[in-house]
Amino acid sequence: MKQIKGGLSRGRAGVMIAGVLLLVGCCDEAALEACRQQQAQMAQLAPVEVAQGTRSSAGPFLLEAKSSSDVALEAEVVNAGCDGSKGHGAEVKVSWKVSRSGVNGVRITVAEGSAAGKLWMEGGAVGEGVTGPWINDGSRLVLEDQVSxxxxxEVSAIAQACDGGGAR
Structure with a gap:
């Protein structure tokens, strides 16, 4: 076999490349399966009524929420600005009360679009919190059982058209 610069033969280099591609394929498959499981969980949640901050002094945002039947959830925009012609940089107040047996604490993550969420806060089965001014169009706040x-x-933010104000 012909040696490649650095001492590897073409055969060994090919095997190494194939191994790396196989590992990448496995990782992608695992991530895809985790995404499918999360989508299945979200499909089981029922829509709930939430406070909406659309076209108020807090700015043009619509909040949509889904929750299981044993979670009382409220969300409202407390402040927002405009970036061009759409709402941008909202602060959202979220209140929850989980009555599901065995749930003593929650974790709330923030995600943009389909990206994985980042931890925003942890709290008890009953609580509330106000985000910073970083909720934008497509942002999602996901409430999870802290243990399982x-x-x-989940609360999703949908930016609406600004009505001329443009600033906070």
Whole structure:
């Protein structure tokens, strides 16, 4: 076999490349399966009524929420600005009360679009919090059981057209 610069033969280099591609394929498959499981959990959640901050002094945002039947959830925009012609940089107040047996604490993550969420806060089965001014169009707040990771509720932010104000 012909040696490649650095001492590897073409055959060994090919095997190494094939191994790396196989590992990448496995990782992608695992991530895809985790995404499918999360989507299945979200499909089981029922829509709930939430406070909406659309076209108020807080700015043009619509909040949509889903939760399981044993989670009381409220969300409202407390402040927002405009970036061009759409709402941008909202602060959202979220209140929850989980009555599901065995759930003593929650974790709330923030995600943009389909990206994985980042931890925003952890709290008890009953609580509330106000985000910073970083909720934008497509942002999602996901309420999970702190122990099992089961999704209990989700709030999605949808930016609406600004009505001329443009600033906070």
């Amino acid at each position: 990771g089961t999704i209990l509720a």
